[in-house]
Amino acid sequence: MIKNTNTIAITVSHLKKTYGNVKAVEDVSFEVSEGEIFGMLGPNGAGKTTTVECITGLRHPDGGTISVLGHDPQSDRDALHPIVGVQLQSSTFPDKLKVGEILDMYQSFYPNPANPEELAQALGLSEKLGSYYKTLSGGQKQRLSVALALIGRPKVAVLDEMTTGLDPQARLDTWELIERTRGQGTTIILVTHYMEEAERLCDRVALIDYGRIVALDTPDGLAEKVTGGKQVRFVPSQPFDDQLLKALPEVKTIEYQGKHVKVVGSGQLVNAIIQTLAQNGVEALDIQSEGATLEDAFVKLTGRHIHEDKEAESA
């Protein structure tokens, strides 16, 4: 997925940031490759927003170094602002400006901007171009703020909870836009607490808790590493020699639970089991496959859920 092998776009090294007595970021280090979608996942107050605010130059780190496309976000703001697009969690615009007017103003800030109409179209805002900001729904305001982050055709886009408050369809549209944007070579840092979003979009995900990265891997890698892999449960149509399955490279362990067989493994586990059993005249009935999710990984690593309240996340 990562386009350019190992051209580093962003380096964060031993970042620290304290507000008063509160250590928002304890010690965070990571690198983001050019063209990568890098996710930062964690509960509220974990230090995700502070980290990206340091990356965009909005906050001055107490310790550590940051390099974005070779620039220091603090001392080299002028060089970075034209090539870094930012979506902040809490940005608003004047109530009495129209969507089209805000987009038109922001495109004028950049040397080689995207077409505001096309961007509005991609985010489902075309019909709102003539509407006052005040009249937009929360989701529409959110989409406008994503549009403004991308309007300068940035080399790096930093998106802080870009789909919070969006309905499922709008979320899908936004995901598609982000994938297309990355396809054009933009490096993207995505702060989120939607597991599904991280799994769908991110090449790699950093799990952040209490100001530290507790794990960093691909979404699949994280999930499998933490939970031991995928689980498949089935009822065999007749008894079989479990050595058949144990010999498969995908299989790690086999366990009998009454009439059920529970297999833990990785890769194309379900296919491997069905095929091997079929070759030996055994059918696997009532097959249930459970992929380990990022949510499982998060709970295992931090001992708590990302959402205290369960939000509807169907998409």
Added chain:
Amino acid sequence: MNNTRIKTPRAAFGKLLLNESRLAWRIPISIGMGLGLPLLLLVIFSILPGTRQAQSIFGGVSYFALTFPILLALTILTVSIEVMPRSLIKYRETGILRRLSVTPVPPGWLLAAQIVINLEIAVAGLIILTAAGVTAFGLEPPKNLLGFLLAYLLTVTSLFAVGLCIAAFVRSDAVANGIGAILFFALLFFGGLWIPRPLMPPVLINISNWTPLGASVDALQRAMQGLFPSLPSLLVLMVYTVVFGYLAVRYFKWE
């Protein structure tokens, strides 16, 4: 990617200014209160019986001529103390300045655009009120034009500096609203809207001389009668400009 710094297109400031103008037009407090109210007062003062006759207690000028400089100052006061600081504080409160600070455009440009728009309204007020006064209500045009323009300019700079200082120190729009209202009426009082300066008792006139509106009305009044504004009044306006301007620049925060 490499170190090429990309210059912000100059068109960007034009777009900022355009949107700020749209806002001024769509939220018509500056135009309604800054232009409409003094124009209304101008009409009322001119048609009340006797206001256009020269009075010896006013030093030989009419009540109408005496209050005209206050009406001019009313426009400046509205945009500088009421409108501009509240816009800027709201922009800071709601994160508009913060959002702007991560674009290639310096947030100072928004401040500059605000100053330009409100300056335009002040100048429009000067032109409309003077033209209306002279053509329709028999006001004598300022006899010392240079002194008049200088006094007007310093009124603008001093009150804008005070307004920007409010924007620098006050965090919330609600507080700015309160401070603005108190200042608004206090300054108008010492400018002589309710008790004309020639009728003020010595204590009041002494305080009035040290307020921006008192100094402004004095300077404008003299220029209208053909004298050059008195140096103390011009100095008071200059001191307000420099001191409050310095504090505003020094302590203004974007977030």
